[in-house]
Amino acid sequence: MFKVKTKGSSDIKAIVGAIATIAEEATFIADENGMKFRTMDPSHISLIDMQLPKEAFESYECPTEIKFGVRIADLSKIIKRSKKDEDVTISVTAQNMLLINVGDSKEFEMRLIEAESTETPLPKIDYDTKAIIPLSSIREALTDIGIFSEYFSIDATPESVVFSGKGDSGKVTISVDEISEPITGTASVTHELKDLVSVIGSFVEKDMDCTIELSSNKPAKYIFKIAGVGIINFFMAPRVES
Secondary structure: OEEEEOOOOHHHHHHHHHHHOOOOEEEEEEEOOEEEEEEEOOOOOEEEEEEEEHHHOOEEEOOOOEEEEEEHHHHHHHHOOOOOOOOEEEEEOOOOEEEEEEOOOEEEEEEOEOOOOOOOOOOOOOOOEEEEEEHHHHHHHHHHHOOOOOEEEEEEOOOOEEEEEEEOOEEEEEEEOOOOOOOOOOEEEEEEOHHHHHHHHOOOOOOOEEEEEEOOOOOEEEEEEEOOOEEEEEEEOOOOOO
């Protein structure tokens, strides 16, 4: 009914790791064209929207739509047991189990949980500006900001993208020069640091760009490409000053 095989484990590690940063349980929806997932964290600060067409996999079988729920922490622990060059095969059995084969020698079975019946709506925002930045540059900037602050700000103009943060003991400002396309428009927004740091940490094996779409004081959108054709959209609500 549902069976997919990855090419290596880097992409599936990134996908499952990103979801695990904000959710304890996950409901996946799959059909003949691919699979998707969407959820919001309990505090309603962050939202992940994943779209994986069948071309993102080495092989893909799903003749009819299926919806299945998993405990994402357990799935993440299993996927982490794979080596970078090991393929991962995931299927749903008739006994309501998720079967995960790692390479040629490991087989795991985990019980499925009840799937969610409703889908979280996406924010409807016409963004004012967009920047495409190497993920490594964002990771470095957030690590520097984390020395002083639990929050970070992004200020985007046609001339630059600047990350900054401040706390009781100091402040830091980082100008990012490695931008793939000209920036149009301006925007400024402040977020909590930890969720984005955790999501980016899931892509540690990936050399990739991140597309950031911003409007001042509105949820920002961070876009990660998976396997060339898949997309993970990560939305973060702006910080509300107390």
